């Protein structure tokens with residue numbers, strides 16, 4: 001086994017690197033919710049403000065060589081002319097020792113050379129829209145050391161798409177100067193065609209020590225035919241104080257340091273923005289002066305750093321487990337909820353793989369927020385309301401929108417988008433016990449896809465969605481697939497308008513059940529009855545048409561032919577149709593056989609394939625069924641990680657803890673890496689990717705599209721609520737674990753409606769599922785209708801001890 005280039009430290013919630021030339025950038029996100037950046041293990045990365053489409057602050061060369069550049073670069077130039085850096089980039093110079101580490105919300109890079117130790121810590125200020133670079137230079141040499149420190153960042157033309165297409169022309173609309181009064185480089189992109197020109201910011205790059213020299217022109221800084229790895233001005237040891245009035249902007253700041261033996265010098269750099277540079281320049285200068293005064297105040301960066309850490313600690317501490325599986329515990333306690341926050345903030349838009357143009361995916365964000373519903377229900381609610389405002393009056397919703405960019409949403413009618421809202425509403429209600437938000441009014445989106453239309457309560461919005469589905473059933477009473485369902489590439493079988501989706505039917509049932517529960521609490525008997533009728537209709541249709549003999553079909557095509565049947569040469573079985581049948585609760589007596597077929601046909605030992613066998617890729621014409629995707633990639637025989645979450649959930653619901661955990665463990669990235677190695681896996685060891693190439697591809701196991709994937713939220717929800725089984729419901733919190741039979745038990749600390757629950761699950765009989773006794777603070781709960789924790793037993797106690805005992809139900813004992 002090759003030595004891994006990283007190691008985890010779970011106590012300090014970090015991953016540290018001992019090698020840096022990884023097959024792809026392994027990134028961390030830094031954010032305060034408005035200003036964001038990602039940064040790799042090599043200090044490559046990019047910063048943006050509000051929207052990576054509109055206000056891109058720095059550049060990043062997506063897809064292009066040199067990989068993972070530019071970034072947030074610091075150079076140390078010694079008196080003999082040697083130049084090195086605290087991070088692996090920008091300089092290749094060999095150092096005596098180097099580490100880097102990612103932590104929730106910040107990254108640290110450290111290197112030592114010839115008795116000098118430098119540390120670069122990157123994080124986002126929480127109260128100000130500025131990225132803080134803390135540079136420490138420690139002299140361990142035994143004599144005074146003189147050196148020059150340079151901080152460098154390449155600036156961007158804000159409008160990502162235009163810059164790509166017209167940047168050669170628009171670069172004359174850039175201005176960067178050293179503003180003496182601020183002691184800062186200031187930069188503005190002066191094109192008045194910016195769609196939000198009133199907000200178009202001024203960027204500043206400054207430090208809290210006196211600047212010795214500076215440069216605003218990238219090409220001058222680097223020199224002819226050079227780049228940021230060997231910039232001419234750093235080589236010289238001093239910057240040229242060059243302004244930029246059109247061209248390629250950068251921020252480069254220089255400080256000369258003389259450090260006595262045993263002493264450390266610290267410089268803070270601030271890369272920030274002030275809103276409205278094109279509208280009122282003088283105000284922006286005044287405001288920036290105020291902000292810089294704050295940032296430069298002794299102790300302020302540290303206060304901001306502590307605030308950031310407190311935010312993350314509080315967020316992660318909502319759910320912490322102690323389980324007999326170190327890898328899973330690390331995932332559940334640290335890295336998975338961390339990634340869930342990133343996807344909640346960024347949807348599918350931006351990572352080192354994704355160039356930041358995708359905006360908010362409707363179904364994507366509705367699912368991402370499921371992982372916030374139990375940690376930050378207010379945030380989840382805010383996003384749900386936003387999503388509802390992107391629903392049209394006929395009940396369907398747009399597919400993608402760009403809330404910051406004020407451009408029309410994209411509306412290609414999918415059969416599933418609107419349904420995902422129901423699960424989010426249910427999850428929020430279940431966490432808080434408060435259903436009043438369902439009555440809050442929110443406008444529909446007008447057909448122009450920009451302006452708000454008539455208002456209606458959120459409840460009405462949800463009902464409208466169901467009506468839309470009910471009005472779009474096909475000949476067999478199953479929902480029409482329309483442009484596509486959750487499987488974006490599965491639309492082609494319904495292009496004539498008649499193809500029906502079995503997955504949407506299953507999703508519809510699950511949503512209707514949740515709505516019926518909510519309607520009951522709202523004393524809305526009429527809707528309870530209506531939903532029961534709708535459910536019945538779907539269940540009948542599934543009983544009649546969905547079974548293929550050993551598994552469930554995925555749909556019926558335009559000519560009523562089965563999709564995903566044993567008769568098909570390719571894609572003869574689809575995972576989602578099996579797992580979602582369990583989730584929907586329909587066709588009960590065939591669920592186990594279907595999940596066993598999925599295990600037999602689809603499990604690769606590194607995740608379950610979404611379907612199999614894949615269609616051969618080009619030049620074969622057959623792959624048209626999945627829009628020509630290459631064999632083994634994504635929805636053509638790939639391991640789609642998000643779909644694996646539903647298989648885990650289904651097995652957990654079936655009470656088959658052993659297999660549910662096997663599926664869970666085998667997809668933990670670190671475990672895949674331990675099997676096939678970093679080079680083959682490619683992706684981060686601490687973040688899920690969207691898909692792994694499947695068996696039909698020669699690069700089986702390679703991670704594709706890392707970080708921004710629905711896998712994050714679903715793994716989070718599935719592991720905490722279905723595997724460990726601490727599940728919020730409208731009847732209260734349910735304790736319903738599905739665990740490996742080998743476990744003696746486990747512990748969870750969970751914040752819940754103002755209480756801290758200390759849950760201790762005991763498994764003396766080594767079962768996989770089933771609670772036989774439950775007590776809260778020593779008082780036995782009645783569990784005849786499920787192991788719910790009744791709110792009255794929590795009382796006014798801050799801390800409640802919950803003891804749950806697993807075992808065989810009396811009926812199963814002989």
Ligand code: GLC
Nearest residue numbers: 348361363364486487488489
């Ligand atoms: C991607 C899309 C998501 C879609 C899935 C399957 O993850 O972001 O919306 O459901 O692929 O096609």
